Amino acid sequence: MEDLDVVAWVQVADGRMLAVRSRGRDLLYLPGGKREPGEDDWSALSREVREELDLELDRASFRELGVIRAPAHDQPDFAHVRMACFTAAYRGAMAAAGEVDEYVYVGRGERHLLAPAARAALDLAERHGLLA
Numbered sequence: 001m002e003d004l005d006v007v008a009w010v011q012v013a014d015g016r017m018l019a020v021r022s023r024g025r026d027l028l029y030l031p032g033g034k035r036e037p038g039e040d041d042w043s044a045l046s047r048e049v050r051e052e053l054d055l056e057l058d059r060a061s062f063r064e065l066g067v068i069r070a071p072a073h074d075q076p077d078f079a080h081v082r083m084a085c086f087t088a089a090y091r092g093a094m095a096a097a098g099e100v101d102e103y104v105y106v107g108r109g110e111r112h113l114l115a116p117a118a119r120a121a122l123d124l125a126e127r128h129g130l131l132a
Helices: 041-053 108-113 116-127
Strands: 004-009 016-022 063-071 080-087 100-106
Touching (some): 004 041, 016 116, 041 080, 041 100, 063 116, 080 116, 100 108, 108 116
Parallel strands (some): 004 080
Antiparallel strands (some): 016 100, 063 080
16 A cells, blocks of 8 residues: 655644644644645645635745654555645635634644644654744
């Protein structure tokens, strides 16, 4: 079984990481998703964040945090997720849109609310000093 290959936006504010709940999902995920054919990481992530949260990411501040691999949650065709994690500043007023029903900021004490890949991203953010 191959990995589900996705991009994700790691947004941290006040020591908490942004997570979203997609329609019908029990755990929280990071904003982002799969690349469409021909899309690079920037194009895919900026499109996904626009579709999910109605925000525009800032290209000049876009940078990679790292790539994580974790067990896939709620993805029967994949055993693992390979998630390239990026940070970027944004413009706009955040609003749940498209397939996203809600967005929340979670801290270390709420990791149980996160899907396995999002937990790994929380650890990655902490290693990069983003969670104060």
